[in-house]
Amino acid sequence: MNTNDTIFALSSGHGKSGVAVIRISGDHLSDIFSKFINKSEFVPRHAYFCNLTDTTDDLIDQCLAIYFPAPHSFTGTDVIELHTHGAPATINATFEYLKTLGMRMATPGEFSRRAFYNNKMDLADVDGLAALLDAQTDQQRKHALKSMLGRDSEIYNTWRNQMVEISAYAAAILDYNADDLPANIGETIYTRTEKLYKEINNALNGYNTSRAIRGGINIALVGETNVGKSSIFNYLAGSNRAIVSDIAGTTRDVVSVNLDIDGFMVNLSDTAGLRETDDKIESIGIERTKTEIENADIVVHVYTPEQLPAKFTPKDSDNEIIVINKSDLLPKSGNHILDIENYLYVSAHTGDGMPDLLTALRDKIHTLMDGSENNLVINARTKALLETARADLHMALQAGDNYDIFAEHTRRATDTIGKILGTITTSEVLDKTFGQLCLGK
Numbered sequence: 080m081n082t083n084d085t086i087f088a089l090s091s092g093h094g095k096s097g098v099a100v101i102r103i104s105g106d107h108l109s110d111i112f113s114k115f116i117n118k119s120e121f122v123p124r125h126a127y128f129c130n131l132t133d134t135t136d137d138l139i140d141q142c143l144a145i146y147f148p149a150p151h152s153f154t155g156t157d158v159i160e161l162h163t164h165g166a167p168a169t170i171n172a173t174f175e176y177l178k179t180l181g182m183r184m185a186t187p188g189e190f191s192r193r194a195f196y197n198n199k200m201d202l203a204d205v206d207g208l209a210a211l212l213d214a215q216t217d218q219q220r221k222h223a224l225k226s227m228l229g230r231d232s233e234i235y236n237t238w239r240n241q242m243v244e245i246s247a248y249a250a251a252i253l254d255y256n257a258d259d260l261p262a263n264i265g266e267t268i269y270t271r272t273e274k275l276y277k278e279i280n281n282a283l284n285g286y287n288t289s290r291a292i293r294g295g296i297n298i299a300l301v302g303e304t305n306v307g308k309s310s311i312f313n314y315l316a317g318s319n320r321a322i323v324s325d326i327a328g329t330t331r332d333v334v335s336v337n338l339d340i341d342g343f344m345v346n347l348s349d350t351a352g353l354r355e356t357d358d359k360i361e362s363i364g365i366e367r368t369k370t371e372i373e374n375a376d377i378v379v380h381v382y383t384p385e386q387l388p389a390k391f392t393p394k395d396s397d398n399e400i401i402v403i404n405k406s407d408l409l410p411k412s413g414n415h416i417l418d419i420e421n422y423l424y425v426s427a428h429t430g431d432g433m434p435d436l437l438t439a440l441r442d443k444i445h446t447l448m449d450g451s452e453n454n455l456v457i458n459a460r461t462k463a464l465l466e467t468a469r470a471d472l473h474m475a476l477q478a479g480d481n482y483d484i485f486a487e488h489t490r491r492a493t494d495t496i497g498k499i500l501g502t503i504t505t506s507e508v509l510d511k512t513f514g515q516l517c518l519g520k
Contacts, residue, residue: 096165155197310427
């Protein structure tokens with residue numbers, strides 16, 4: 080990839096819009112900017128109204144143009160932003176004109192890659208930016224924004240600097256007399272390494288929370304056939320997404336919808352009813368139901384009054400909500416079933432009890448997620464690297480007073496944290512990290 084090319088891309092959304100932002104990045108763009116605005120002198124970071132014309136002086140559009148000189152720009156190179164009208168024809172005409180000036184279309188994430196190369200961002204910041212661009216709820220936005228603004232980088236840099244120091248001291252124990260080193264240095268670096276191991280382990284323990292914020296909290300509606308899962312699903316979704324029928328086994332696959340509950344993204348799934356069946360298609364749906372249960376952060380287990388009390392033996396689980404549906408079919412009074420405590424009685428048909436179910440879901444979500452703002456934004460890449468660093472710190476702690484092995488494993492952990500930041504990288508790491516971004520980033 081040639082980092083000396085002048086590149087351009089649409090930084091705003093595709094499709095018809097009032098305004099489109101086209102970003103240009105390259106070296107020495109002041110002359111091109113002068114041509115755009117037809118002025119020999121201009122002030123950086125000021126918006127200029129101009130008639131953008133092509134090579135034949137035909138008008139492309141009336142737009143705003145802004146010049147950001149290096150190094151005070153997003154990429155660290157000269158950057159021009161053109162704010163044109165958002166018509167697809169206008170955008171395409173602008174792109175064709177920019178190509179005649181020797182520019183090329185940017186590849187996905189290439190603007191951020193340049194920012195990385197020019198020390199404007201590290202890879203942890205890029206991961207945060209990617210999460211921010213994907214944010215659909217307020218909690219996702221807050222979580223990603225802190226990462227993009229350097230919270231994660233600060234934590235990783237602190238860990239890495241401590242590992243560098245610990246590794247250096249471990250190596251020094253082998254090369255220097257004890258009198259030339261701080262007192263109890265062996266015990267000190269062991270204690271500091273143990274502390275780092277616990278901090279990384281705690282971060283990894285919070286991976287599910289970070290994953291739930293970024294990818295959504297998985298809530299599965301499960302139960303036997305004809306207990307009303309699909310009716311509850313449609314009620315919560317606010318639309319008839321799932322087929323409702325008295326025929327057992329109607330739902331044969333997982334039906335999902337995304338909801339926003341208190342700012343958290345929720346992936347709500349309606350699943351096939353659990354029962355013995357010879358139907359091959361329904362059996363596949365039941366196997367997918369079991370997979371949904373395994374991957375669920377919260378399980379809403381739906382029963383009917385007919386299943387109580389003989390078959391009612393729910394397990395005590397922190398991530399499970401027990402729902403007795405079709406409460407409208409129960410006698411209004413005098414039924415001992417209504418005396419069972421800690422379970423929600425609802426009627427998806429009448430709506431009775433459904434607000435209580437929503438309250439219970441909110442409570443479970445907040446129990447699961449509260450305090451998550453302190454967690455790192457951990458994706459699959461950083462999770463794998465943190466696991467590697469944790470393993471090396473564990474090996475260092477197991478080395479005892481063999482400081483040669485101790486120093487080697489802490490050095491490896493240092494390098495691994497460096498890969499998270501991009502201090503030590505491979506082309507594969509860079510391609511995967513920047514490839515998750517859009518063209519204009």
